[in-house]
Amino acid sequence: MSSIQQNLLVTVIDSITSKQLWETLASMFISQSQARIQTLRMQIQTIKKGAMHMSDYFVKVKRIADTLALAGKPIELNDLVMHILTGLDSSDYESLVTAVLARGEKITLDELYSLLLNHENRVEQKKGKIDGDVIHNMTANIAQKNSYAGKN
Numbered sequence: 001m002s003s004i005q006q007n008l009l010v011t012v013i014d015s016i017t018s019k020q021l022w023e024t025l026a027s028m029f030i031s032q033s034q035a036r037i038q039t040l041r042m043q044i045q046t047i048k049k050g051a052m053h054m055s056d057y058f059v060k061v062k063r064i065a066d067t068l069a070l071a072g073k074p075i076e077l078n079d080l081v082m083h084i085l086t087g088l089d090s091s092d093y094e095s096l097v098t099a100v101l102a103r104g105e106k107i108t109l110d111e112l113y114s115l116l117l118n119h120e121n122r123v124e125q126k127k128g129k130i131d132g133d134v135i136h137n138m139t140a141n142i143a144q145k146n147s148y149a150g151k152n
Contacts, residue, residue, distance in 0.1 A: 033071060040068050044075065048089045054120040058113055061087065081112060092123045 015021035044064045049057040061084050065075045075083070085097045096119045100107060107115075 037068065037071050037073050040064055040071070041073075044068070044083050047083070047087045049087050049093075050089065054116045057087065058084065058116060062109070077106065077109070080109070081107060084112065084116075093119065 015024055044061060047057075047061055047064070052060070061080070065080050065083075068075055081100070085093075085100060088097060096115060100112065100115065
């Protein structure tokens with residue numbers, strides 16, 4: 001028992017045989033593993049893109065899915081795609097979500113990732129153009145107002 005960490009020693013101190021010791025340790029680690037799996041499942045079901053860049057969001061979801069797979073609980077592709085789409089909490093992505101769901105064929109993660117990045121770029125470009133147009137109009141209005149003020 002000299003090679004057992006102090007925090008584990010408390011758990012197995014009452015074990016009389018090595019078999020009891022191993023069963024106690026196995027039971028403890030299985031419980032921890034199951035709790036971790038439940039936490040990961042909850043995370044992947046509730047994750048939201050929010051203000052994250054699409055690449056960061058996608059990697060975060062994929063990392064959770066990969067961790068679940070390593071724990072022996074892989075997520076099916078269709079379910080993973082649904083989790084990713086459900087986490088797109090902005091109305092900017094409604095048309096993309098509808099288009100992906102309306103597809104008759106399965107989408108690969110690579111295809112989905114490409115669509116998501118392209119759509120994010122288009123959304124950012126449109127917002128940049130709108131912001132630029134608003135600034136241009138404001139500048140034009142101020143200039144026009146100043147020219148009228150100078151005539152009085």
